[in-house]
Amino acid sequence: MAPALEEGGERETSVAQNNSLNSVVNDATHRSKVTVIGSGNWGSVAAKLIASNTLRLSSFHDEVRMWVYEETLLSGEKLTDVINRTNENVKYLPGIKLGKNVVADPDLESAVKDSNMLVFVTPHQFMEGICKRLVGKIREDAEAISLVKGMEVKMEGPCMISSLISQQLGINCSVLMGANIANEIAVEKFSEATVGYRLNREVAERWVQLFYTHYFIVTAVQDVEGVELCGTLKNVVAIAAGFVDGLEMGNNTKAAIMRLGLREMKAFSKLLFPSVKDSTFFESCGVADLITTCLGGRNRKVAEAYARNGGKRLFCISFSFVHISRERKRKCLI
Template sequence: MRIPPRSILADFLKLGRTSNEVGCGGRAASRARHGIRGVYSGHGLEAAVLNIRSVGCNQLHSMTTWAPFAIGHGYHSDVRAGENTGKERIAVIGSGNWGSVAAKLVATNALSHENIHDEVRMWVFEETLANGEKLTQVINKNKINVKYLPNVNLGVNVVADPNLENTVKDATMLVFCTPHQFVESICKQLQGKVNPNAKAISLIKGMEVKPDGPVMLSKLITKHLGIDCSVLMGANIANEVAMEQFSEATVGYKADTSIAKSWVQAFATPYFHVAAIKDVEGVELCGTLKNVVAIAAGFVDGLGMGNNTKAAIMRIGLKEMIGFSKLLFPTVSDATFFESCGVADLITTCFGGRNRKVAEAYARNGGKRSFDELEAELLGGQKLQGVLTAGEVFQVLKARNWEKKFPLFATVHKIAIGHLPPSTIVDYDNESAQKLHRNPSVGVIG
């Protein structure tokens, strides 16, 4: 990868920073403490990042990203093994492709940070493998999730647990990472079972729609469990992060910067850079809505259309993501769409994601084979989020009479349920959409 010269990167970081971002430096110090050797150690990028961070290390609301370092705020007691260590204890709820990578990331940091208990418990939706063994037993024996993340060592300190209640027992930091359709039932099972002082983070890209409107999953988690819930989204194809290829992610937090710092500390590594911004809804909607655009991108690929068409679909999709997010939550910041959770995730998903892949197969088959059938055939048990999300978004469009404002979203849903042929992905009436898409201040005509 080509690293930008120091001055260009510094300018970029400055430009990208907004008043709702927080952060603090300390990567080099942290690495020195924990013996972590950064992938860019001694390189211009590292120097530039440190240079920028050093300006405002103690000034919240001035930094984009900060690295893992010990943070002295009230930790809850750790009593799992009869000990009272005063350390954070992390549990991961979910063990699919990304859930397993999340466990690997936090397990690395659990070992290298003194304020986090070494053991990371990971809840596994138990299943029996073809050889008759239980998935949890195989994970605990080899430290590899052979079904959802083969060939990747999760870490000696990851313990797979089929018991949801036991997984969260005594945990002070709960990482939610299951396909979004299972979250509500998991939360109901966890009611009254989690430490009331725990904090949660959702890595789940999706939302629920209730009779009185859409509900983001972070809110659903808070509603059911009564605990704070941040989100982590980004351009993060799990298999690439698992191979420790350089990636970025965005934490969206509500208000408490110490909570945001705890999550950054739990996830950030030298190859996984994490920025935190005070825009939970914006970050979560980026991760949720890009999956709908990825389905559209897959249709374009399956129809044999070229890069220009895909770029056009992505541009329109991004506009609809921004418009929809801001209509739902006027507080959503424009700057959020320029973080990893926004345009970067849109790009990676539209080129390399599972939603794109299955949608391509759907269009190639002329819509004659269902998404369920193709998902089972192509993903080996992994789950698509985009088709369900397109349906959920469509419910909102119908309920609020917004269908004409979001023709791409509406068309994706209609194609996915077989009401329109895949070719209509570039054949919708976007007259009213143009009012939303075009910014009069830049003088676009036609």
């Protein structure tokens, strides 16, 4: 299957086009260099997907840099050292080899220094601080893509993470969202994803090439806000679905929550950005992500546990699902 652009639009870059694109950028000096900013569960899987493609495609440098928020493991070793020694993110994606061409780097500035393709994939609350640290440190011709599902809520109103990146760093930012539970993709179970791009189809095609594998099918649509809002708002519905599970209200009620939730996601998205397209909600980033998250996502699990525990404080429950340092747990509990 060839990498795909949106259905109904000018679909699919032909093999001939791809070959000519590859020959133009074949020269080592013109090869795109990729940095993944983030190394959690999804960040690590994204690095694995990308690394398999940079090795295969001559238009990319083989090496993929992965910025790691440095942590000291219980063994006393630095996470970065362990990733580089074992080729595994033993904390956030244990048991999965990332690819020998993934190089973990705890220094944000050095990690992005030479790269013209920046993949942002950290929890949303860290994005503003990361962008501030990157101002003036990235290549002028850099393109970004955000895999972050969430938004910043400011006094002036909500700010999408792609806008935050564009505004703070002065670069174009696409997004990639979809029905993408990371642990399933890590073991190469089939799934789909959606790239949302703003204007430039060629840029979208580069991102599709970078992520696309036989088990990870990527389609691009010209609707950054629609794709990103789908990835963000489905988390709210997933929490409601978790409450339904925890209260044992049954599958019919859960289906109703999902249907009504999808309708509200659409209404809310269009209220914020009238340009959002109806068709986006039928892509992987829309209905498919809503389904997978309401069935198997971490947000659903936390909400279910919360309801089953009669409203026990949410952060205590979420400890069992997210990785959080012992010291932070201790401080929170105090």
